[in-house]
Amino acid sequence: MTVRSAPDRLLAVLAAFDHDHPALSLTDISRRAGLSLTTAHRLVGALSEWGALERDASGTYHVGLRLWEVAALAPRGLALRQIALPYLEDLYEATHQNVQMAVRDGDEVVYIEWISGHSAVGVHIRVGARWPLHATGVGLALLAYSDAASQEAYCARPLVAFTPHTITDPAILRRVLAEVRRSGVAVSSRQVTEDALSVAAPVRNADGSVVAAASVVVPERDAQVPALIPAVRLAALGISRALGWQPRASGG
């Protein structure tokens, strides 16, 4: 066990919780955070008193409502989602397909909203899920509008394949990104699972930076891509306007 600062130890307790471990005993927390049981007990006590953790009747700890309230202030999390939700609902109304929004964090997308449509595809995304940029529609849209150095760095790293259709050739990825910038829309077909296709468009903020992407995911087999493109673009433009973006004379 390495020597760690007090903040690091407290944050290690929070980091012990993840999607596969949403409920932990004190012993679990101690083991996963790499802390002695005594230290874990003290830190869990402080976090519980504050409301960052909640203890249920069986003595198991969960993430608490107070932490959720603070986290709701994250501009790239719930705050962005709250502005976007009416437009995502309209997109769902118009398509009745799976609708989602994601932001970039490093080399991954993080889904901050997911509305389940009536058509089932093999992609099971949840809010908070992460996925590499090159496989998903939202990821391609976010990567295409990041700066050239960041794109080149991403193309230079190993590109993991999830299906035989996942782009793994950097030269092809560069061409796809150029096409996304030209058309303003990203289409990812069977790159995540064999049965799914996604259409994504960039969301801009007041200064024109691409801060998120909105998309629909549909079964690839009967995907009506030409009909989905304007719907996704309109939703993304609506969210962008709500964030203060204004199209320039050149078209933004």
Added chain:
Amino acid sequence: MTVRSAPDRLLAVLAAFDHDHPALSLTDISRRAGLSLTTAHRLVGALSEWGALERDASGTYHVGLRLWEVAALAPRGLALRQIALPYLEDLYEATHQNVQMAVRDGDEVVYIEWISGHSAVGVHIRVGARWPLHATGVGLALLAYSDAASQEAYCARPLVAFTPHTITDPAILRRVLAEVRRSGVAVSSRQVTEDALSVAAPVRNADGSVVAAASVVVPERDAQVPALIPAVRLAALGISRALGWQPRASGG
């Protein structure tokens, strides 16, 4: 400045952020958390490195995406909201009114979902907002199904009035709570603002405990309460079933 433990100081930095203060400079954080600038600088550094805070180009700090990801695991926050969202969307579809879901935290409700309807009322709720139990429909629904001791304690405390219609008489509140238990639905008319009425119903989990309430808020002037009641009850029952609740032969 009192002597505080290391966890308390770190949590004070997080608590410096609230709805009225979602973006803070290092000086703001130091002042609001009651910490020296040196200590605030060190703690903000640790929180930023971990991703709990994010620093924008102007040097201002916001709540970060990483904290939001951990908080998304809160069973009473995003996790519950994720299960409930399809039913809340259906309720919105059926009514086109403001739809919300809330949980109880102490003597208050905390809104964990809010879908804005087409009709404007003077109530401006946001996700994460808090409101006293006795004024709101969701609060009355949550209070009515809490244990007798907790209800009596609440009735014994001062009941703040927000309009001339807010219940402030404990005897009336007790009668209203009994009526909520009898009918399975709570109606709050002009108790929060002069123009709004809400209809709320309890949401139960697998063991039958009431863990949340769903509601619609409509303009009081032309509220069709008899038509709203079955819609809200059905949505709340749907969420309850999705949480594993099963009606007993007696009717649950």
